[in-house]
Amino acid sequence: MATETLESLPPTLEANAEQPPLFDGTTRLYTSYTCPFAQRVWITRNYKGLQDEIKLVPLNLQNRPAWYKEKVYPLNKVPSLEHNGKIIGESLDLIKYVDSNFEGPSLVPNDPDKKRTLEELFSYADKFMGMLFASFKGDPEKEAGAAFNYLEDALKKYDDGPFLLGRDFSLADIAYIPFVERFQIFLSEVFKYDIIAGRPKLAAWIEELNKIDAYKQTKTVDPKELVEYYKERFMVPKLSTPLRL
Numbered sequence: 259m260a261t262e263t264l265e266s267l268p269p270t271l272e273a274n275a276e277q278p279p280l281f282d283g284t285t286r287l288y289t290s291y292t293c294p295f296a297q298r299v300w301i302t303r304n305y306k307g308l309q310d311e312i313k314l315v316p317l318n319l320q321n322r323p324a325w326y327k328e329k330v331y332p333l334n335k336v337p338s339l340e341h342n343g344k345i346i347g348e349s350l351d352l353i354k355y356v357d358s359n360f361e362g363p364s365l366v367p368n369d370p371d372k373k374r375t376l377e378e379l380f381s382y383a384d385k386f387m388g389m390l391f392a393s394f395k396g397d398p399e400k401e402a403g404a405a406f407n408y409l410e411d412a413l414k415k416y417d418d419g420p421f422l423l424g425r426d427f428s429l430a431d432i433a434y435i436p437f438v439e440r441f442q443i444f445l446s447e448v449f450k451y452d453i454i455a456g457r458p459k460l461a462a463w464i465e466e467l468n469k470i471d472a473y474k475q476t477k478t479v480d481p482k483e484l485v486e487y488y489k490e491r492f493m494v495p496k497l498s499t500p501l502r503l
Contacts, residue, residue: 265309265475267291270316277325278315286340288315288330291478292503294436295349296337301432302353304472306362312339350380353429365429372416372423379412379422379430386434390441394492398449402441406453406460409434413459420459420466427470435467439477440484440503447485479503 270291278286287303289296303312317326317336327334331345338347339355346355357365367373386405393401409422416424421431438453442464445451454461467473487503 265304268314268316270318271323272318273321273323275323277323277329280329280340281343284340285312286315287312288317288326288336288338288340290319290336291316293319293336294440294503295335297436297476298349298432299337299339299352299356300476301435301473302356302365302429304475305365305427305432305470306356306360308356308360308362311360312356350383350433353432357429365427365432367423367426367428372428375412375415375423376428376430380433382408383433387437390437391492394444394448394488398445398451402445402451402453406457409438409463410457410460413463420462422463427467431463431467435464435473436476438464440479440488443479443481443484444488447481448489 278284287296287299289300300314303309317323319336322334330340331338331347333347335347337349337352338345339352341355341359346352353365366376386408389405390402393405412422413420419425421427422434423430442453445453454464484503
């Protein structure tokens with residue numbers, strides 16, 4: 259697993275920042291320190307101990323450099339990975355790619371049943387997020403409750419450990435925790451809704467994840483900024499800006 263020493267993070271690049279060399283043999287993760295999608299790949303990198311192999315290139319998504327869209331990744335989103343002369347995107351694809359193409363502890367189980375469960379959890383991830391974002395404008399206790407009940411039930415499937423696939427921390431946990439982290443803060447602050455009340459498996463899961471250095475080092479979101487941004491982004495109908503926190 260990754261070293262426990264805290265990584266010195268590079269500064270966030272603004273619109274006027276110079277572009278790093280492209281395809282010079284360096285593997286780069288274009289990211290944002292506040293983006294939950296990018297956080298998935300950041301956690302994976304850290305857990306596999308790839309801090310030296312995969313360099314972080316953090317962007318300010320509100321003031322991103324033009325060269326990122328023009329020369330690196332036309333979709334202009336994070337995360338993206340520069341590796342072996344190509345750029346790869348989409349966070350769930352990327353965490354699988356990093357796990358299978360780099361050294362370090364595997365984040366995919368050998369057990370065939372657990373592999374199937376991993377794919378099921380991946381397939382549900384977008385629906386999970388959609389239910390939660392929709393709950394901000396509806397009945398959070400009912401709508402968000404259904405999403406967290408899904409996770410609580412998923413955590414009951416294997417009795418050999420506290421994680422979504424049982425004993426071992428995996429890509430399944432990485433797929434969900436950046437969003438659970440944010441929803442827990444927002445639902446508590448704005449709606450006084452405690453996501454772990456009556457969900458002991460979910461509570462234990464969050465507690466165990468908070469012991470993992472690879473994840474802890476990626477928890478950089480300021481709770482007050484998150485609450486204000488989510489209020490503006492999801493509770494004011496006129497806005498349609500990309501998710502960045």
